[in-house]
Amino acid sequence: MQIHPLDVILHKRDGLPLSTAEIEALVRAIVDKTITDAQIAAFLMAVFFRGLNPEELAALTKAMRFSGETFDATPLHTFTVDKHSTGGVGDKTSLLIAPILAAAGLASPTPAGVPGICVPMISGRSLGHTGGTLDKLETIPGFDTQLSMPRFEEVLHQCGAALIGQTPRLVPADRILYGMRDHTGTVESPFLICASIMSKKLAESLNGLVLDVKVGSGAFMPTYEKSKFLAELMVSTGELAGTRTAALLTTMDEPLGRFSGNWIEVWECVDIMKGIRSPMSADLIELSNVLSGWMLFFAGKSPSPEAGAKLADEILLSGAAYKSWLQIVAAHKGDTSIFENPAAFHKPTATRVLKASCAGYLSGMDCTEVGWAVQRLGAGRTKPGDPVSAHAGIESHAKIGTKIEEGQPIFTLYSEDAALLDEPYRMLAATIEISDTKPTPQPLVREIITRDTLAL
Numbered sequence: 001m002q003i004h005p006l007d008v009i010l011h012k013r014d015g016l017p018l019s020t021a022e023i024e025a026l027v028r029a030i031v032d033k034t035i036t037d038a039q040i041a042a043f044l045m046a047v048f049f050r051g052l053n054p055e056e057l058a059a060l061t062k063a064m065r066f067s068g069e070t071f072d073a074t075p076l077h078t079f080t081v082d083k084h085s086t087g088g089v090g091d092k093t094s095l096l097i098a099p100i101l102a103a104a105g106l107a108s109p110t111p112a113g114v115p116g117i118c119v120p121m122i123s124g125r126s127l128g129h130t131g132g133t134l135d136k137l138e139t140i141p142g143f144d145t146q147l148s149m150p151r152f153e154e155v156l157h158q159c160g161a162a163l164i165g166q167t168p169r170l171v172p173a174d175r176i177l178y179g180m181r182d183h184t185g186t187v188e189s190p191f192l193i194c195a196s197i198m199s200k201k202l203a204e205s206l207n208g209l210v211l212d213v214k215v216g217s218g219a220f221m222p223t224y225e226k227s228k229f230l231a232e233l234m235v236s237t238g239e240l241a242g243t244r245t246a247a248l249l250t251t252m253d254e255p256l257g258r259f260s261g262n263w264i265e266v267w268e269c270v271d272i273m274k275g276i277r278s279p280m281s282a283d284l285i286e287l288s289n290v291l292s293g294w295m296l297f298f299a300g301k302s303p304s305p306e307a308g309a310k311l312a313d314e315i316l317l318s319g320a321a322y323k324s325w326l327q328i329v330a331a332h333k334g335d336t337s338i339f340e341n342p343a344a345f346h347k348p349t350a351t352r353v354l355k356a357s358c359a360g361y362l363s364g365m366d367c368t369e370v371g372w373a374v375q376r377l378g379a380g381r382t383k384p385g386d387p388v389s390a391h392a393g394i395e396s397h398a399k400i401g402t403k404i405e406e407g408q409p410i411f412t413l414y415s416e417d418a419a420l421l422d423e424p425y426r427m428l429a430a431t432i433e434i435s436d437t438k439p440t441p442q443p444l445v446r447e448i449i450t451r452d453t454l455a456l
């Protein structure tokens, strides 16, 4: 029986459950361009108001996942695992997690000689107030983020991790729907967000997936409850698709780590992998280890996520992650010589220090505003396709809860254009709060959602 897109829209509008066949037909029509933009918009708005039941969400995610080419890891006969973050400020955990997991995989090859764990990371670019892994990697001279699928597989085989951008052929349904959501007021639907994120992650043919869902003033979702609801949707969608999935609700009330920008974030990770640990990087190291711990646990390399986190730290401290990092970067044609002195490669032409206006405790900030300040220094973009500055960004000198003296540096601002310093300086000065009483910062990991907590 032929399925008409208009009937699918009417069913959703009227609150009737959609069949898998209806959802598949609609997604096919979207990709084949046999329905109009107006019909796509109507469908999105109907989903926005009516939501999706678990079967509908699983069917939409699957139809989107298989709407174009997918990465097929089966020939590698290994455990594939990735992590996804809903986006943060200074969130560079991918740059540590990929080499940590790669090192663990190389240390435990399969009988066929393939790394025992592979991380096929398909990453995004900075948009809005959050940074993007690809922009950071592309500050490394020569680093190629546009590998062909055969080369992607080769790098995975050789190094245990590869990091590329989304190709035009991967999950084309999401490209169309995401673009349309942006100007139809439907971006915030947790069901559409879940299908968008999970279709792209599951197209990597993953055995395991760890989701870092941010909560707090720098999070993409506006409330803790909404972040948790999204986390639950994503875990159940992943598990229903046969991928072991955990979601960690993590605090994003201030930039993660020491630096927020592009090259400076790579520099921070290189320092950590070389064993140089700034106190400002403690939260970043902790979160990277916790997320890696879950990935190692899913891959069967540790008896628990906690043991996995300890193993991750050992891999960092032993230098094995740094060795893997150098291999991964070289396989992507990146120039590894700049890691010998990463500070020397940081060449902002304009710098300004924001100092505390009074003594007290650093008690809070609007982390989204901090992210926008980083973007306006030149590190982010206002629209897709805009260039980003390699050297713009901020350095954090204090974390929430730190006792500070009047005149003590809180942030150093970096830019490649002196004219771009004033506005971010004003934004940062206006958002930091200093109080007389010591605040209690939120724990880094607030809650963990798994199939067990969901009783799946």
Ligand code: URA
Pocket: 178, 192, 193, 194, 196, 197
């Ligand atoms: N990231 C995505 O990939 N999709 C969304 O809908 C939101 C964030």
